[in-house]
Amino acid sequence: MRQAGRLYEYLLEGVKHFTLIDPDKTADPVRIARLAVEAGTDGILVGGSTGVCESQMAEVVRDIKSVASVPVILFPGSVAQLTGEADGVLFLSVLNSLDPYFIVGAQVQGAVLIAKRFKSLEVISTAYVIVGDGGAAGFLSMARPVPYERPDIAAAYALAARYIGFSALYLEAGSGAQRPVPPEAVRAAREAFPRVLIVGGGIRSGEAAYSIARERPNVVVTGTIAEERPERLAEIVRAVKAAARP
Ligand code: 1GP
Numbered sequence: 001m002r003q004a005g006r007l008y009e010y011l012l013e014g015v016k017h018f019t020l021i022d023p024d025k026t027a028d029p030v031r032i033a034r035l036a037v038e039a040g041t042d043g044i045l046v047g048g049s050t051g052v053c054e055s056q057m058a059e060v061v062r063d064i065k066s067v068a069s070v071p072v073i074l075f076p077g078s079v080a081q082l083t084g085e086a087d088g089v090l091f092l093s094v095l096n097s098l099d100p101y102f103i104v105g106a107q108v109q110g111a112v113l114i115a116k117r118f119k120s121l122e123v124i125s126t127a128y129v130i131v132g133d134g135g136a137a138g139f140l141s142m143a144r145p146v147p148y149e150r151p152d153i154a155a156a157y158a159l160a161a162r163y164i165g166f167s168a169l170y171l172e173a174g175s176g177a178q179r180p181v182p183p184e185a186v187r188a189a190r191e192a193f194p195r196v197l198i199v200g201g202g203i204r205s206g207e208a209a210y211s212i213a214r215e216r217p218n219v220v221v222t223g224t225i226a227e228e229r230p231e232r233l234a235e236i237v238r239a240v241k242a243a244a245r246p
Helices: 006-012 029-039 054-067 100-117 135-140 151-164 183-192 206-213 224-228 230-244
Strands: 016-021 043-046 072-074 088-094 122-130 168-172 196-200 219-222
Touching: 006 122, 006 196, 016 029, 016 196, 016 230, 029 043, 029 054, 029 224, 029 230, 043 054, 054 072, 088 100, 088 168, 122 135, 122 151, 135 168, 151 168, 151 183, 168 183, 183 196, 183 206, 206 219, 206 230, 219 224, 219 230, 224 230
Parallel strands: 016 043, 016 219, 043 072, 072 088, 088 122, 122 168, 168 196, 196 219
Antiparallel strands: none
């Protein structure tokens, strides 16, 4: 079930690099947004697992949009991270959570907010699957992560996401993960899921980004590196684009 929205069409084209900005971890979101756009990033995700409320999200997204020429998309860690200031929202369901709240409970609350207050947001229904380390996202959403060495299980989740009808699938190793999602798991998910595939968590080098982008997900996400080693961002973006060439 593809969405016809402009943002969704944009996500579907080729292999892109997106930068995650977590307002709780970033002292200066505008600086990171500028840096990311200069490095050639194709979009900005805004969100985090903890410590961000609606008014802060609205302000941060507005500030980022004032300097970024690329789409800005909400990546909410909770219902409190919704705002109408962004171009769209990854409407996440943590498919491998053990707690129904993270599969559908938060979504019921968020859906009403979007319908009543944030109608302009393009909603991208996204199966969020935690892999390996999982980081804070995995821990807080009570996920049972897909083991790093089991691409077959990643593929099973991808198939389930496809048959349920999600428009996107996000394979998440967790922000700051020791290891990213293995390319084998990305390949298996790519074969099973023909819509928008997003991969992120623990990508810290051009080499790692390249080996993931070779499997042709639609979006490769990095967050932490822009904070810790901003000089590496351009190399990572270049690697994603190089891998995307036929
Ligand atoms: C987290 O996938 C993103 O949701 C980015 O992770 O901060 O490790 O780059 P990193």
